[in-house]
Amino acid sequence: MFLDKIVATKQSEVADLSGRFSLSESERRIAQMPQCLGFERAITTARKRSVGLIAEVKKASPSKGLIRPDFHPVELAQTYASAGTDCISVLTDTEYFQGSNAYLTAVREAVNVPLLRKDFIIDYRQIYEAREIGADAVLLIAAILRQSELSEFYDIARSLGMDVLVEVHDREEMETVLELDKATLIGINNRNLKTFATDLATTETLIHLVPPGIAVISESAISKPEDIAYVQAAGAKGVLVGEHFMRQPDVREAVEQLMGPVTNH
Numbered sequence: 001m002f003l004d005k006i007v008a009t010k011q012s013e014v015a016d017l018s019g020r021f022s023l024s025e026s027e028r029r030i031a032q033m034p035q036c037l038g039f040e041r042a043i044t045t046a047r048k049r050s051v052g053l054i055a056e057v058k059k060a061s062p063s064k065g066l067i068r069p070d071f072h073p074v075e076l077a078q079t080y081a082s083a084g085t086d087c088i089s090v091l092t093d094t095e096y097f098q099g100s101n102a103y104l105t106a107v108r109e110a111v112n113v114p115l116l117r118k119d120f121i122i123d124y125r126q127i128y129e130a131r132e133i134g135a136d137a138v139l140l141i142a143a144i145l146r147q148s149e150l151s152e153f154y155d156i157a158r159s160l161g162m163d164v165l166v167e168v169h170d171r172e173e174m175e176t177v178l179e180l181d182k183a184t185l186i187g188i189n190n191r192n193l194k195t196f197a198t199d200l201a202t203t204e205t206l207i208h209l210v211p212p213g214i215a216v217i218s219e220s221a222i223s224k225p226e227d228i229a230y231v232q233a234a235g236a237k238g239v240l241v242g243e244h245f246m247r248q249p250d251v252r253e254a255v256e257q258l259m260g261p262v263t264n265h
């Protein structure tokens with residue numbers, strides 16, 4: 001299964017990271033960094049439109065291969081920022097998405113928009129690394145973590161001042177996350193990470209399980225205003241969009257066409 005392959009790659013990357021990671025050194029460097037920008041606040045209470053937008057900087061993917069050959073992460077992030085994007089997701093995985101930690105750091109220096117490190121976190125050291133490279137939030141994927149790991153990693157991220165987007169794709173994952181009673185921001189991924197099949201109805205089916213007070217982001221396979229209307233009607237407070245924007249020559253226009261004008265909510 002492809003997700004197992006990704007996790008195996010992450011295990012070898014983490015083995016490498018472990019060799020150069022010092023907790024005390026990382027804590028010392030983080031203590032000297034500015035505070036994180038409020039990712040969750042930006043996509044929920046402070047969002048610029050009735051549906052919040054996390055726009056993704058994504059060069060390639062396992063399901064689609066190379067998506068944007070002419071790829072300039074900083075320019076893309078600046079365009080997203082000027083188009084009124086609430087948050088930006090930057091893929092840092094190299095092997096499968098042709099992303100990079102350096103892209104996130106460069107984007108951090110160029111825009112004043114909260115940033116999500118989009119990667120496959122399986123070890124606490126990756127959370128410290130996320131903070132050090134400039135992330136304001138991390139993604140925790142329920143499909144690849146035990147409940148105890150979700151809990152531990154959630155607490156570590158929060159202790160470092162970052163917000164957490166906890167991602168689920170099915171009922172069992174949602175129940176695991178809700179039972180934990182920590183997540184205030186849940187991403188429902190419309191893409192099955194094991195088969196790559198996408199279905200927006202995933203958001204509509206799972207959102208019914210979410211109690212009030214938890215904001216839901218509908219992730220993946222969103223490309224039309226009707227898709228936005230559909231997940232909004234289901235109850236999503238925001239969307240995460242990558243491939244659709246990456247395939248457009250004029251990204252700013254694509255954001256405006258998909259999301260409509262900024263209304264400051």
Ligand SMILES: O=C(O)c1ccccc1NCC(=O)[C@H](O)[C@H](O)COP(=O)(O)O
Nearest residue numbers: 061062063193219220221222241242243
């Ligand atoms: O995008 C993939 O092919 C993929 C495959 C395996 C694991 C994760 C994958 N994508 C991560 C994401 O969740 C998306 O990048 C994100 O939700 C944006 O989706 P989209 O708008 O469809 O690019």
